[in-house]
Structures are given as C-alpha cells and as structure tokens.
Amino acid sequence: MTRSSTQGIPIGSVLDTVSFEVEAGKIMEFARATHAADPVHTHPEAARAMDFPNVPATPTHVVVAAHHRDQKEFVAALGLAIERVVVGSVDWEYIRPIVAGDRLTGTRRVIDDVTREGKRGGVMRLVTLETAWVDDTGATAVTQREVLIERGA
Amino acid sequence: MGRPAATLEVGQVVESRSIGPITQTDIVRFAGAGGDFNPLHHDAAYARQAGLPDVIAMGQMQAGMLAAWIADLVHVENLLSFSVRFASPLAIGQTIEMTGTVSSVSTEDATAHLELLAKSGDRAVISGRARVRIALSG
Numbered sequence: 001m002t003r004s005s006t007q008g009i010p011i012g013s014v015l016d017t018v019s020f021e022v023e024a025g026k027i028m029e030f031a032r033a034t035h036a037a038d039p040v041h042t043h044p045e046a047a048r049a050m051d052f053p054n055v056p057a058t059p060t061h062v063v064v065a066a067h068h069r070d071q072k073e074f075v076a077a078l079g080l081a082i083e084r085v086v087v088g089s090v091d092w093e094y095i096r097p098i099v100a101g102d103r104l105t106g107t108r109r110v111i112d113d114v115t116r117e118g119k120r121g122g123v124m125r126l127v128t129l130e131t132a133w134v135d136d137t138g139a140t141a142v143t144q145r146e147v148l149i150e151r152g153a
Numbered sequence: 154m155g156r157p158a159a160t161l162e163v164g165q166v167v168e169s170r171s172i173g174p175i176t177q178t179d180i181v182r183f184a185g186a187g188g189d190f191n192p193l194h195h196d197a198a199y200a201r202q203a204g205l206p207d208v209i210a211m212g213q214m215q216a217g218m219l220a221a222w223i224a225d226l227v228h229v230e231n232l233l234s235f236s237v238r239f240a241s242p243l244a245i246g247q248t249i250e251m252t253g254t255v256s257s258v259s260t261e262d263a264t265a266h267l268e269l270l271a272k273s274g275d276r277a278v279i280s281g282r283a284r285v286r287i288a289l290s291g
Contacts, residue, residue, distance in 0.1 A: 029185065030187065030217070031221065032186070033182045033185070033186035034183070034214070034218045036225060037221075037225045038228070056230070058221045058229065059221070059224050059235050060213065060216055060217045063189075063216075066213075069188075087239060089239065090216060091236030091237070093233070094232055096230075097229050097230050
C-alpha cells in the first residue's frame with residue numbers, strides 16, 4: 001500500500017464545508033424515502049411525547065448535504081475520475097440524535113489517501129473523508145466517514 | 154421519560170424487513186430526499202452508456218433503509234454507531250431483504266453490536282454493523 005499526498009488534497013486538509021438547517025419536512029421526506037416506520041420522525045406530537053424537543057431525523061439524514069454540494073467539483077478537487085469512483089463504505093458515529101431546528105455545519109477533511117493493487121489487476125485509490133457535523137453550540141452531533149474507491153483505469 | 158432501550162441477547166435474530174420490488178419512483182423519491190442527482194440513478198440511456206443494463210439505486214438509499222429499520226427496532230436515540238459496506242448494486246424490480254443478528258453484548262456499558270445484511274435473492278447488496286444502547290435484563 002502506498003500513501004500519497006501528492007494526488008489531489010493533502011491528508012488532514014479541509015475538502016469542503018457545508019451548513020444547513022435540519023427541517024421537519026425534509027426529515028419526513030427522507031424517512032418516507034427510506035421506509036422508516038417510527039412515528040417520531042413524522043409526527044411532532046409523537047416526538048414530544050418521547051421527550052424529543054422536535055422531530056428527530058433518521059440515522060443517515062446528514063446525507064441530505066448532497067443537496068448543498070457539487071459532486072463533480074469535489075471529486076475533481078480530489079483528483080479523481082468521477083466515472084471510475086464508487087463509494088465503498090460509510091460509517092456514522094452518533095453523539096446525539098439530530099432534530100428539526102438544528103443548524104449543522106459539516107467540515108469534511110481528507111483523513112486517508114492510499115493506493116493498492118486491485119483484486120482484478122490495476123491500481124485502486126482509496127480516499128477516506130471524515131465530516132464532523134457541529135451544531136450552533138459548537139458541539140458535534142454526528143461524525144460521518146466515507147471511503148471513495150477509484151478503480152484502476 | 155423517553156423510551157426504554159431494547160433488551161438484546163447474543164445470537165438473537167432481530168425481526169427482518171423486506172422492501173420492494175424497488176421502482177423508479179422509489180429511486181426518484183430518494184433522489185429528491187437525499188439530493189443525489191447522478192443520472193446513473195434516473196436516466197436509463199445514460200446508465201446503459203455507462204455499461205449498466207439499466208439505472209441502479211443509490212447506495213445511500215439502501216444504507217438509509219437499513220439504518221431506518223435498525224432505528225425502528227432499537228429507537229433512534231439508542232443508536233450509537235452504524236456502518237455499511239456496499240457489496241453490489243440494487244436495480245429496479247429487485248426486492249431487498251434485511252436481516253440482523255446480535256453478535257455481542259457488553260453488560261459493562263449496556264451496549265450491543267449487531268451484524269446486518271441486506272440481500273436481493275441470494276446476492277449480498279450491503280452489509281452493515283450497528284452499536285446500540287440496550288436495557289440489561291434482570
């Protein structure tokens with residue numbers, strides 16, 4: 001495995017920053033699109049009965065940040081060929097559920113960038129990105145990590 | 154006050170969920186919700202040009218379905234971490250079957266790990282793991 005900081009953006013540096021307000025309507029839309037059944041995501045009274053200040057988002061809600069990002073732009077900034085890029089894995093760590101009314105700022109950094117031999121020959125590049133989603137009090141609510149895989153040309 | 158955490162035991166198989174057959178409307182609904190407008194997911198001609206037989210769902214759609222299912226089972230406030238690995242694409246007309254098993258329980262910090270798998274027929278679509286807060290029995 002070869003560690004490289006010459007391609008695209010150096011390890012540790014910020015790839016992009018996105019801010020958005022978590023909206024009840026978007027939570028409902030995302031919950032419906034992913035077949036969530038718990039009424040706390042869609043009914044404010046159900047959420048309040050369970051001591052949530054407002055409707056909580058489903059666990060992967062921060063992916064709605066795709067609305068605020070230009071995929072082609074950040075893939076190009078990483079020096080990746082978009083037609084050969086797939087997402088290999090994603091993980092989320094929850095400090096607390098995010099709820100409608102939260103304003104989140106996600107700062108996405110490159111935390112790893114390696115190349116290795118692919119199983120079917122050619123060199124694969126794996127870029128790991130980490131986004132800390134911070135609320136208006138400065139506290140992190142959720143951390144997301146994603147591994148982008150660029151298949152060999 | 155709030156909701157009690159689930160009681161989970163090692164080896165326990167949690168209640169499965171099946172979603173499908175997936176339609177183009179399901180994919181478009183997720184595109185609207187999530188903001189992924191890569192034409193691979195809604196433009197069949199573009200997908201064919203890219204070498205696919207037809208459009209495929211976004212990995213984040215399946216990941217979101219898996220996450221929502223686990224949150225429904227354990228309550229969203231008890232989910233401490235969740236991860237997915239994408240194994241193969243999900244196409245229109247395919248049904249996704251999600252299953253999970255409790256792989257470990259820690260009585261020290263009242264948490265459990267679950268191993269999750271979403272399959273379409275015999276083919277793995279995504280695998281996942283979750284760490285959840287649990288209620289200790291007894």
